[in-house]
Each structure stands twice: as C-alpha cells, then as structure tokens.
Amino acid sequence: MAGSKIRVLVSGALLVAAALGAAGYAYYERLHRSIPVVYADPVERFKYGSIGTEGFGLPTYVFEILPELCPEKFPGGYEALGWNFEPGQTVPIGLSRRDMGVERIGFNCATCHVGTYRESPASPRHVVLGMPPQNLDFQKFLRRMGECVLDPRFTTEAVMAKIEARHPLSAIDKAVFRKIALPEVLGLTKYQVEKHEFFSRRPDFGPGRFDALNFIRLDLDLNPGKDDKVGVVDYPSVWNQKAREHHYAQWDASTPSVKERNRLAAMLAAGGDYHALDADELLWYDEWLLTLPVPAYPFPVDRALARKGEPVYQQRCADCHSATGRRVGVATPVEEVGTDRNRTDNLTIEVGAALNKVHTDRWAITQFRKTGGYATVLLDGIWARGPYLHNGSVPNLRELLTPPEKRSKVFYRAYDVYDPVNVGFVSSGPEAEAAGWKFDTAVKGNGNEGHVYGTDLSDADKLALIEFLKLQDGSAVKP
C-alpha cells in the first residue's frame, strides 16, 4: 500500500519534471530564436525584408495596438504619419519582421527610401521604390511611440487584453510576453527616449526629412544633446546607383564609396547597434540599388517644348548635373552654391574621423571626410524628388528657377498630390494646408537661399527647361 503510494508519487513527480523540462526548453528555445521573415520577390524584399534591425524593435503585436491604446497620439493611425499599408500585409512598407521569441519589427532601407504620389486627391497612391518618402514623419512616429509606451495606460494587463482580443495566444506566448517581451519594451523605450532627448534642442524635422547627422553623432558618442547643431536633410532618391558609382555621395559629397555610404545608411536604420546588421543581406541591397530603375514622368510631356529646353540645360546645368559634366558627383563649396550651410558645416572633421573608426568583422568605414560643400547630383527622376535641395526648402522646380528672394517663405509638405505645372508636390492651398506640415524657411537649417543657376532665364526658356527636366529618366535623356 505504502509502496504503491510512493510509486504513484514518484512517477507523478517525474511527469511534472518532464513537463516542466519540455516547457522550460520551449521557453528557452523561444528566447534564442532569430528567424527573419524572408521574401523571394526582390520588390517585396526591398519593401519588407530584414537587414537585422529588429533587436531594437517593438513586438509586432504591440506595434499594432498602440494607436488603440493612445488614440489621441495617433489620430488617423500610422497612415497619418506617412506609413503605407498594402493589402494583405501586417506591417507598412519599410518595416521588417523577425521571430525573436515574439515577432518583432525593424526598420529597413524602404523606411526612408520608398515614396508615393497621387494624380489627384481622389486617385490611389502610387508607390515608387527608391523615391524619397515625402509623407513620412519619422521623428513624430518615434516620439509618439515613446510617449505611448511610457504612458500610464501601457500596463501589462491592458496591453495583453488588447493583444489577446486580436490574436489567440498559447500559454508560452503569454508567459513570454508578460515576463520578457513587455518589460523589455519598457526598458528599450526608456533608453531610446533618453537618446532622443536631443530632439528637444532643435526645430522639428517635419515629414520627409531626417537629421541623419545628429543620429550619426549619437551612434558615435558625440553627444548631440550638448549643443543645438542642425543636420536635417531631405531624403535623397536611391535608384540608378550604377550611374553614381564614381561619384561622391551623401548630400555633402562626404564619401567616394558606394558601399560605405550604404553601410552608414544601414547604421541609421539600426538605432545604434550596427553590429547586429545582416552583412550578407546588405550586400544584396548594394547590388540591387545599382540598377533600380528611375521612374518615368507619369504625366504628358510636350516633347517639342522639351527639345527647346535641352540646349538651355546644356548651357546652364549640364556641367554640374549631367553624367558627362566636368563637375558632377563632387562637392561644390557652400560659398559658391550659396544654400543653407548647416548640414555641411556639421559634418565636422571630428565626425568624419569618428565615422572612419566604425567597423565590424565584415565591413568598415574609412573614407568619410569633411567637404564644406554640397554634392552636384544627377537629376534622374528629379520630378519625384521634390521638395528640392538638400534640406527640401524649395517646393518645386519652377521655384528653384525663381530668384531666392521671391521663393515661398512658407509652404506645406507631406501632401503627395502631384503638381505637374510647377513640377513638385502641391504645396499651398487649403488641401495641402489641411494634410501637410508647415515648412518655414526662417527656421534654422531650413534656409531656401542660393542655387541661383537659371533664375535669370527668360520665362520661355524656364518653361522649356522644366519640360526637359521631366524627361530625366537616367537612360536616354533625349526628348
């Protein structure tokens, strides 16, 4: 009797131990997973693929519920901050996913290098790969996420209730969320919000722009929080990199190396932990961007007029902007081009030297330098790259060809309806005002002065030149 009781007890204990062992192992295995969602199709891979940045990312399920948890911080949801959701996708273009015990999101190159336009307010958005995302207010997105996660409403119970209302969770899922993932979200968010303290000492970036320079200073421990230097830039286009292989890149022409420039870009996505980047995957981006096509101008073009614009372009612009130009792909001193100095002044010798120490066991940065100028860029796909200049301070091509004192001092960004008359996005009027963000050229870093080339042309020549510029598609530029 006593013997069989003991046997029952022993076998019961063994069962419990075995069950705990299995659960323990399953738990352990979950926390050591790192399995990215991969895409075979190259377009999907660019839009949603992982470059290894999810270590700093939110769990996908937490990302999903934040606008519900803090509705006043996300009026209009993530779309209103410029993120684009495609049918059938759980995350917007520009976010990757990786199973790290729970699935987490990360930024990729498409976060900052996929844009949209519409023909009219009623027409659907066209997604263009490699185009600057005029609508994305990345800074506001980072701020709102930080505020919501650190809000008193963000409790384990409230978050779990919202997640479980959407997704059935297993016992292990629940345990991983409660014990590991959610505490980690709080810790990481506090850390990020502290790092982003430098935002408060500078004007807001606004949509379609990013202070890459100060993020880099942050990564290099050059404490951007101790001063108020501004390095805010418009997102550049990244198509047709083959044509730029021998050009100096970045807005200030600070590196001659395509690869180093792409690694610096990836650092921006990684939120500081560039050692986590997937070095093999980055090689794919290097290669793929070489031949990413330039988008053709999507509206009718008056070809006869464009033909008249070609000699004007050859005479006034080609030297600095054509593939065969003598001065293309190098820095023009800021004193000569006359545009806002802040970005180029703030890539200092100190920042260049610190950048040139960045390395992992797979790649290194060695060739950054201070230039004191801005790059003479190819104008391929220029129709899709507005607002113009490194700081996005001039709304359209017509204004770029207008003397600086007559350019708009205030206009609205982030409205992606196209303006084929002035060539750029609609940047004034009630609709642009309602949907857009007020860009004030009087604010530090936003100056719209300089680049006076062609501003003295006759109206007829300007019209013809603008028509010609619509046809800059990186291939046969002949109208």
Ligand code: HEC
């Ligand atoms: C958080 C936003 C962000 C992410 C993510 C990002 N970039 Fe960029 N990228 C920028 C900004 C801003 C610049 C311009 C920096 C400057 O010169 O001040 C830039 C510049 C570039 C340029 C140089 C363009 C030129 O003509 O000089 C290339 C090429 C590029 N990025 C590729 C990539 C690739 C490849 C990735 C992914 C591995 C990536 N970027 C991820 C914001 C980003």
Ligand code: HEC
């Ligand atoms: C002396 C060299 C030079 C000449 C000549 C020149 N540019 Fe530029 N251009 C530049 C530089 C440098 C920049 C970058 C300035 C900046 O971003 O601050 C630039 C920028 C631009 C941009 C903005 C690119 C973007 O992605 O936002 C456009 C458009 C442009 N130029 C068109 C023209 C046209 C049209 C002409 C002829 C009427 C012309 N440029 C003549 C040097 C030149």
